[in-house]
Amino acid sequence: xxxxxxxxMILVLGLLLGLTVxxxxxxxVPGEPLKVGFIYVGPIGDYGWSHAHEMARLIxxxxxxxxxxxxxxxxxxxxxxxxIDKLVQNENxxxxxxxxFGFMDGxxxxxxxxxxxxxxxxxxFKRAPNLATYMADFYQVxxxxxxxxxxxxxxxxxxxxxxxxxxxxxxxxxxxxxxVREVNPEAEIDVRWIYEWFNxxxxxEAAEALIASxxxxxxxxxxxxTVVQVAAESELISFAHYSPMYDFAPDYCVSGELVHxxxxxxxxxxxxxAGAYTAHNLETVDYWWLLQEGAVETGAKPGMMIxxxxxxxxxxxxxxxxxxxxxxxxDLIQKRLEQMSDPSMIFDPYNGPIYDRxxxxxxxxxxxxxxxxxxxMEWAVDGIVGAWPxxx
Amino acid sequence: xGWETWIIATLSRTLAYGTPLLLGTLGxxxxxxxxxxxxxxxxxxxxxxxxxxxxxxxxxxxWLGILVAAVVGGxxxxxxxxxxxxxxxxxxxxxxxxxxxxxxxxxxLGRGWEGRPLFAAIPKITVPLLSDIPVLGPILFKGQxxxxxxxxxxxxxxxxxxxxxxxxxxxxxxxxxxxxxxxxGISVSRVRYLCVAFGGVLxxxxxxxxxxxxxxxxxxxxxxxxxxxxxxxxxxxxWNPVNGLLxxxxxxxxxxxxFRLQPxxxxxxxxxMPYAFxxxxxxxxxxxxxxxxxxxxxxxxxxxxxxxx
Numbered sequence: 001x002x003x004x005x006x007x008x009m010i011l012v013l014g015l016l017l018g019l020t021v022x023x024x025x026x027x028x029v030p031g032e033p034l035k036v037g038f039i040y041v042g043p044i045g046d047y048g049w050s051h052a053h054e055m056a057r058l059i060x061x062x063x064x065x066x067x068x069x070x071x072x073x074x075x076x077x078x079x080x081x082x083x084i085d086k087l088v089q090n091e092n093x094x095x096x097x098x099x100x101f102g103f104m105d106g107x108x109x110x111x112x113x114x115x116x117x118x119x120x121x122x123x124x125f126k127r128a129p130n131l132a133t134y135m136a137d138f139y140q141v142x143x144x145x146x147x148x149x150x151x152x153x154x155x156x157x158x159x160x161x162x163x164x165x166x167x168x169x170x171x172x173x174x175x176x177x178x179x180v181r182e183v184n185p186e187a188e189i190d191v192r193w194i195y196e197w198f199n200x201x202x203x204x205e206a207a208e209a210l211i212a213s214x215x216x217x218x219x220x221x222x223x224x225x226t227v228v229q230v231a232a233e234s235e236l237i238s239f240a241h242y243s244p245m246y247d248f249a250p251d252y253c254v255s256g257e258l259v260h261x262x263x264x265x266x267x268x269x270x271x272x273x274a275g276a277y278t279a280h281n282l283e284t285v286d287y288w289w290l291l292q293e294g295a296v297e298t299g300a301k302p303g304m305m306i307x308x309x310x311x312x313x314x315x316x317x318x319x320x321x322x323x324x325x326x327x328x329x330x331d332l333i334q335k336r337l338e339q340m341s342d343p344s345m346i347f348d349p350y351n352g353p354i355y356d357r358x359x360x361x362x363x364x365x366x367x368x369x370x371x372x373x374x375x376x377m378e379w380a381v382d383g384i385v386g387a388w389p390x391x392x
Numbered sequence: 393x394g395w396e397t398w399i400i401a402t403l404s405r406t407l408a409y410g411t412p413l414l415l416g417t418l419g420x421x422x423x424x425x426x427x428x429x430x431x432x433x434x435x436x437x438x439x440x441x442x443x444x445x446x447x448x449x450x451x452x453x454x455w456l457g458i459l460v461a462a463v464v465g466g467x468x469x470x471x472x473x474x475x476x477x478x479x480x481x482x483x484x485x486x487x488x489x490x491x492x493x494x495x496x497x498x499x500x501l502g503r504g505w506e507g508r509p510l511f512a513a514i515p516k517i518t519v520p521l522l523s524d525i526p527v528l529g530p531i532l533f534k535g536q537x538x539x540x541x542x543x544x545x546x547x548x549x550x551x552x553x554x555x556x557x558x559x560x561x562x563x564x565x566x567x568x569x570x571x572x573x574x575x576x577g578i579s580v581s582r583v584r585y586l587c588v589a590f591g592g593v594l595x596x597x598x599x600x601x602x603x604x605x606x607x608x609x610x611x612x613x614x615x616x617x618x619x620x621x622x623x624x625x626x627x628x629x630x631w632n633p634v635n636g637l638l639x640x641x642x643x644x645x646x647x648x649x650x651f652r653l654q655p656x657x658x659x660x661x662x663x664x665m666p667y668a669f670x671x672x673x674x675x676x677x678x679x680x681x682x683x684x685x686x687x688x689x690x691x692x693x694x695x696x697x698x699x700x701x
Contacts, residue, residue, distance in 0.1 A: 043499060045612035047506040165659075192651050193659045199616045200607055202651075205409060209651035212401035224611055225507070233516075248509040248609070387654045 027116040028094040030275030034064075037087035038071040039080060041100035046198050048223025048242045053099045053122075056261035060269060063262075067269060077102030084110040088117055095272060097265075098122065101168070107131065118272060118279050123168065125375060127286065130279035134264050134287035136295035139175040139374065140340050141257040142219065143349035144298050144333055145239040146179020148254050149217040151317040151329040152237055152310065153180075156187040159215030161206045163197050163222040165389040167377045174381040175349045176219050181383045183319055183329055190215055191386035198223040204230050211236065228253050237310075239300070246300035246307070254310050258297040264289055288371050291340045298337065306333070350374065357382045358391075396527055402648055403531040408606065410644030411540050412437070412598035416622035417629060417636040418543075418550055419594030423469075425554065425631055426587035427567040427691040431487030432472050434619025435494020436592050440465040440599025442498040445610040446505060452512040454604040458539070458597055465596015466589045468494060473588040477581050480695035491619065499612045506611050513608035514539065514601075539601050550633040563587060567689030570696035580696045595619070624670050630687045643670065 028034065038057050042050035050073060057069055070091055075083050080103040087093045088110075095118045098107045104124035111119045111131040119131040127133055149158050158180050162169045177189040190210055194202040203226040207218060211234055218238040220227040225245040231238035232249035240246065240256025264287050271277040277285065289295035299305045306314065314330040321327050324335060339347035352363035356379040363369055369377070380388045416433050423430045440461035448457030468490070475486040519533035554560040562583060565573040570580045598618075603610050625643065629635035643666050650662040 043612040045499060045502055045506045047611055051506065190655075192654050193663075194651070195659070195663050196616075198611075198613065200609075200611060200614050201409065201602075201616055201618070201647075204606070205405060205648045206651040208401070208405050209648065209654075212397065212652065225509075225609060226607065229509075229607065229609065243507060245507075247507075385655065387659045389659060 026092075027279060028118065028272065030273060030278075033066050033068060034095065034269065034273055035091065035093045036060075036067065036069040036095040036097060036269065037084075037091055037093035038069065039075050039083055039087070039096065039098045039103065040071060040073045041077060041102065042074060042198055042223060044071070044073050046223045047225060048198065050099070050223075052242055052259050053261050056265050059262040060265050063266060064269065064273070066273060075103075078106070080106035081110050084114075088114055094118060095120070095269070101166075116279050118277065118282070120268060120282075125372075127283055129281065129283050132268070132277070132282040132285035132287070134268065134289070136259050136261060136264060136287075136289050137171075137374075138257045138259070138296055139171050140291050140349060141296050141298045142172045142176040143179040144336060145219055145255055145257065146176040146181075147183050147329055147333050147336070148179075148306065148310070148314060149176070149219065149237075149239065150180035150183030150187055151314055152254065153184065153187055153217045155214050155216045156184065157213070157215045158187055158189050159207065159210030159213075159218045160189055160191045161203055161210070161218070161220035161222060161227050162191055162193050164195060165193055165387075167375055169221045170380065170388075171374050171377045172221050173219075173384065174377070174379075177381050177383045178349045178354070181381075183317065183332075187383065189384045191384060191388070193387065193389070194222060196222070200224045200226045203227055207231065244299075244301035246304065250307075251309060253300040254307050255298055255305060256300040258299055258302060260295055260297060263293060263295045286371075291337070292343055292345060305337075306330075355382050356380060357384055357388075398652075400527060400530045402645055402652065404535065405648040406641050406645040407531070407536055407540050408644075409647060410641045411543050412601050412606065412618060413621055413625060413644060414543050414547075414637055414640035415594045415598035415601065416619065417625040417640055418546060418633055419591035419598075420622055420626040421629060421631050421633055421636055422550070422554075422563065422587045423591035424626060424692055425567045425689055426563050426584045427570060427689055427694065427696070428473070428476055428584050428588050429483045429487060429693045430469065430472055430490070430588060430591055431484060431623060432469065432490025432494065432619075433591075433595050433622045434615055434617070435491035436465045436468050436595035437494075437599035437602070437615045437619050438498040438613070439468050439494045440596030441603040441614055442502050442505070442599075442610060443596075444600030445510065445603040445608075446501075448512055448604045448608075449505070449508060449510055449610075454510075454512050454514045454608075457604045458514075458600045461596040461600030462593045463596070465599065466593040468596070469588050469592025470585070472592075473585050476695065477584045477588070480697065483693045483695075495613065502610055502612055506609075508610070510604060510608045510610075512604075514605040537605050539597070539605055544637070547633050547637045554633065564689070567691055570691050570694075571698075574696070574698060584696075595622075598622075621670075624674065627688075628670060628673055631689065632687065 040050040044050050044054040087096050097120045099122040101123045107121045108126045111128045121133050123135045160173050180187050192206040194206050203222050207227045207230040216236050218227050218231045225248045228238045228245045228248045232252040237252050237254050246253050315328050317329045350369040352367050353365040354363040356362050378390050443464040444457035444461035447460045448454040472486050472490045475481040476483045514537045516535045523529040523533040566580050566583045574580050625639045628639040646666040650665050
């Protein structure tokens with residue numbers, strides 16, 4: 001019996017292999033307990049993007065008794081495939097959700113590799129029969145924040161700290177600029193890029209550079225509360241991003257952008273559980289959820305759209321709107337929110353006519369930018385100053 | 393008016409951002425002077441940052457936080473000291489392990505601490521009268537904090553200790569030729585332990601500065617690679633505290649300017665500028681003839697065992 005150990009080993013290996021294949025090929029049966037794996041690009045402690053997804057995951061777990069979920073954090077964008085392998089093979093996940101733009105190609109490859117599993121990718125545009133895409137986009141909220149900033153700036157210079165010069169951030173800063181200029185046509189929006197999603201020191205120095213250039217109101221797209229803190233130190237106002245940052249500067253944080261990823265996740269997972277979404281019909285499933293779906297909210301903390309300290313100042317500034325007539329900024333904000341929350345959405349910040357800062361008409365009168373145009377936007381609206389890498 | 397505000401803003405940001413770099417560099421200079429390369433700076437810094445924040449938040453006293461950060465940083469460095477001095481393990485591996493351990497441990501301990509504003513931060517000081525001096529006043533005496541001043545004071549002190557005292561000679565001897573030092577009755581391992589621990593203390597304070605003075609807030613991974621800049625600055629400084637000050641501040645100034653200059657220079661280039669500058673200088677100072685004058689401790693990274701040389 002000298003060969004017994006080998007036989008045993010081969011048997012075990014074969015068994016393992018069989019199990020793996022079996023685990024990988026099993027398709028989810030609606031109504032059974034569902035296991036979901038989340039893949040995050042940053043640490044869940046970033047208090048920004050990944051933190052917000054993690055909060056949503058916890059809400060899903062609390063809401064659905066049939067749901068079991070796991071997560072992996074700080075996953076390098078190029079290595080997502082091997083992490084998906086682990087979630088599918090070792091954790092037996094029925095659904096894998098990847099939450100960074102850079103995971104797009106890896107997720108697509110995994111979706112083709114595991115055609116019986118269900119995938120969802122955040123902020124991308126590539127889909128498959130078993131791969132859906134989703135995004136809770138902030139551009140409308142940035143626009144509302146822009147209206148406030150335009151009314152509150154005294155130097156007519158508004159600062160914006162951006163992570164990367166990519167369409168998402170360009171769309172947000174441009175929407176913010178559209179709001180600022182609607183109220184205050186003289187104002188400039190000065191932009192600084194830090195080339196990182198999360199680097200508090202870089203965000204701090206970029207904000208300080210903007211203060212030194214004369215800006216007195218700040219918005220940003222990066223994953224930490226740094227800009228809110230820096231502005232408050234110099235007694236300047238700011239708009240929070242992603243997480244409730246009101247507590248960092250109760251006197252200076254006017255409003256901000258809040259996300260409710262759970263609104264999308266609850267919908268998506270409930271439909272899988274009910275059998276409406278399967279591994280064969282996701283080719284056209286693309287959540288692009290905005291104010292009217294409740295996936296995003298205006299405010300520095302939930303339930304508080306405008307810091308009460310600034311309500312009177314916003315009521316004191318008025319302007320002449322071509323359609324609405326004379327109106328205070330405060331009322332304009334409420335009106336715009338109402339218009340964008342309405343399913344008919346008669347107003348959108350990206351309604352034409354919109355000129356870019358080089359004077360080219362980008363959105364003609366009477367038309368509105370499509371989702372595809374928004375997700376591939378490279379130009380800067382009029383009023384933005386500062387570097388704009390990739391400008392057409 | 394124009395150029396004055398540029399100088400004031402740049403230099404005052406230089407002091408604020410350069411301080412943690414300088415603290416870390418000063419500590420690493422001492423560790424390396426004694427012959428121990430410690431690549432664990434990032435790990436010790438983040439442990440200091442977390443513990444300072446947790447203590448300052450709970451007790452409402454940021455100075456207590458800094459003190460605890462110093463102790464934690466120093467204590468944490470002893471892991472590296474034990475591995476590389478007592479066990480004679482490879483210093484590069486052990487230092488890297490310390491960085492990974494620190495980042496991971498601080499991340500786990502810091503769960504749930506993010507998103508809490510710290511109202512008991514280290515106060516900014518505006519010195520009366522002195523802050524009215526044109527240009528220099530607003531740079532040096534307005535809006536900085538005590539740690540910034542203490543760090544600057546530490547530079548001449550550490551320089552004098554290193555070059556003008558018996559203790560300094562001992563440290564340098566241990567880093568240059570441990571066998572000789574040993575034959576003179578100096579305990580090589582004790583000197584190295586002390587120097588590594590001192591480096592850990594300063595790295596811990598540097599981390600604490602980030603979380604209770606510079607930010608002030610806690611977020612996972614908030615040191616963002618500063619520990620690696622410190623390693624480069626230590627070489628850049630030729631292992632000399634005074635050069636350390638120049639290097640740290642120069643890097644900090646370029647770092648701030650890389651955001652300030654964006655409307656005029658391509659931001660991609662600016663982003664690389666401070667790092668490109670560091671590489672250029674390293675290339676320049678690493679040329680053969682300069683190597684000896686640079687002052688790299690001869691026994692750097694070499695574990696010492698009596699009678700094996």
